[in-house]
Amino acid sequence: MKGRTILYTGAAGGLGLDTTLLLIERGAHVIALDNDDAKIAALVAAAEGRGPGRLTVSRTDLADLPGLRATLDALAARHGGIDVVINNAAIYPSKPFEDYTIEEHQFVQRINVDAGIVAVQAVVPGMRAKGFGRIVNISSITLSGGWANLSPYVASKGALVGLTRAWAREFGPWGVTVNAIAPGAFPTDAEKIHPDPEGYERMVLDAQAIKRRGTASDIAHAIAFFAADEAGFITGQTLQVNGGWTMS
Ligand SMILES: NC(=O)c1ccc[n+]([C@@H]2O[C@H](COP(=O)([O-])OP(=O)(O)OC[C@H]3O[C@@H](n4cnc5c(N)ncnc54)[C@H](O)[C@@H]3O)[C@@H](O)[C@H]2O)c1
Numbered sequence: 001m002k003g004r005t006i007l008y009t010g011a012a013g014g015l016g017l018d019t020t021l022l023l024i025e026r027g028a029h030v031i032a033l034d035n036d037d038a039k040i041a042a043l044v045a046a047a048e049g050r051g052p053g054r055l056t057v058s059r060t061d062l063a064d065l066p067g068l069r070a071t072l073d074a075l076a077a078r079h080g081g082i083d084v085v086i087n088n089a090a091i092y093p094s095k096p097f098e099d100y101t102i103e104e105h106q107f108v109q110r111i112n113v114d115a116g117i118v119a120v121q122a123v124v125p126g127m128r129a130k131g132f133g134r135i136v137n138i139s140s141i142t143l144s145g146g147w148a149n150l151s152p153y154v155a156s157k158g159a160l161v162g163l164t165r166a167w168a169r170e171f172g173p174w175g176v177t178v179n180a181i182a183p184g185a186f187p188t189d190a191e192k193i194h195p196d197p198e199g200y201e202r203m204v205l206d207a208q209a210i211k212r213r214g215t216a217s218d219i220a221h222a223i224a225f226f227a228a229d230e231a232g233f234i235t236g237q238t239l240q241v242n243g244g245w246t247m248s
Contacts, residue, residue: 001023001026001027001028001224001227001228002026002027002028003027003028003029004027004028004029004083004084004227005028005029005031005079005080005081005082005083005084006023006028006029006030006031006082006083006084006085006086006227007031007033007072007075007082007084007085007086007119007123008020008023008030008031008032008033008085008086008088009033009034009062009086009087009088009089009115009116009119010033010034010088010089010090011030011032011033011034011043011086011088012032012034012036012039012040012042012043012057013034013036013039013088013089013188013189014186014187014188014189014190014216015088015138015183015186015188015216015219015220016032016034016043016088017039017042017043017046017216018215018216018217018219018220019086019216019219019220019223019224020032020043020047020055021046021047021050021220022217022220022221022224023220023223023224023227024047024050024051024054024055025050025051026224027051027054028054028084028227029053029054029055029056029079030054030055030056031056031057031058031075031079031082032055032056032057032058033058033060033062033068033071033089034057034059034060034089035059035060035061035062037059040057040059043055043057044057056075056079058071058075062089062110062111062115063107063110063111063115065110065114065115065118068115068118068119069118069121069122072118072119072122072123073122076122076123076126081123081126081127081129081130082122082123082126082127083127083130083132083133083134084133084134084135084136084227085116085119085120085123085133085134085135085136086136086138086223086227087115087116087119087120087135087136087137087138087160088136088138089111089112089115090111090112090138090153090156090190091107091108091111091112091153092108092150092153092190092193093108093152093153094149094150094153094193095149096148096149097149097151100151100152104152105151105152105155108152108153108155108156109152109155109156109159112153112156112157112159112160113156113159113160113163116137116160116163117163120135120167124171124176127171127174127175127176128171128174128176130175131174131175132175132176132229133171133174133175133176133177134176134177134226134227134228134231135164135167135171135176135177135178135179136178136179136180136181136223136226136227137160137161137163137164137178137179137180137181138160138180138181138183139157139158139160139161139164139180139181139182139238140153140154140157140182140183141182141183141184141185141240141242141245141246142154142157143157143158143161143182144182144240144246157182160180161180161182161238163178164178164179164180164236164237164238165178165236168235168236169236172235172236175232177226177231177232177234177235178235178236179226179231179234179235179236179237179238179239180237180238180239181219181222181223181226181238181239181241182238182239182240182241182242183214183219183241183242184204184208184214184240184241184242184243184245184246185200185204185213185214185242185245186213186214186215186216186218186219187201187213187214188216201213204245207245208242208243208244208245209243209244209245210243210244212243214241214242214243218241219241222239222241226239
């Protein structure tokens with residue numbers, strides 16, 4: 001990853017922090033976009049001493065799509081283009097389908113999908129010019145079914161898989177690969193939406209073939225794999241990282 005510049009949305013989150021550290025350790029420069037000050041402070045502290053100058057943090061609210069585009073144009077110009085985009089930031093409200101307003105549904109799509117579209121539109125001309133790019137979209141096991149009350153979130157994760165395939169076809173001739181990762185159940189903030197943590201953990205371990213909880217490191221290594229130069233013949237795929245919960 002030496003010399004590669006990586007744009008990572010939601011990089012300060014539960015799965016993002018460890019992944020950022022791994023990418024930095026492998027020589028990349030990570031531009032972390034997030035809007036949670038406490039999580040950003042924890043990321044900056046964790047990255048200290050791991051590679052001077054290899055982490056740039058941009059406190060950005062992805063909900064402001066024109067603002068995001070302006071920020072990305074400035075960052076790409078300052079850093080000589082972006083080689084890798086990781087569309088990872090997400091929100092995950094949970095309630096029955098009938099209780100969502102259309103505005104609430106649309107807001108989830110804005111953060112989880114539209115911000116990724118804006119990110120890719122901002123960086124793909126540079127990737128095309130270089131003849132190299134890696135895009136990694138973070139989907140979810142929830143797209144495989146099995147969860148109620150998450151309809152805007154599940155719809156957003158399906159949209160990301162659709163975009164993964166559409167972009168893979170369109171950008172492939174330019175040396176740009178596009179893949180998705182569908183995490184299973186990982187004990188981060190995303191899991192706090194479940195009302196019975198112990199029962200949920202039992203359910204997860206029963207469902208998985210691997211009888212331990214997933215860790216952020218499991219996701220980090222999958223992302224690093226798709227982001228690497230060596231993964232250039234793999235595109236349009238969705239990798240399930242879920243301890244063998246679902247198999248395809
Ligand atoms: N943890 C799991 O079990 C799990 C399972 C399946 C999929 N995923 C997916 O993995 C990805 C990472 O999830 P996580 O577990 O690290 O969750 P997380 O909530 O810890 O991380 C998400 C990050 O996105 C950031 N973010 C949210 N809204 C934002 C906005 N408007 N502007 C800027 N940043 C914003 C948050 O501040 C946070 O740091 C997400 O796409 C999630 O859907 C997670």
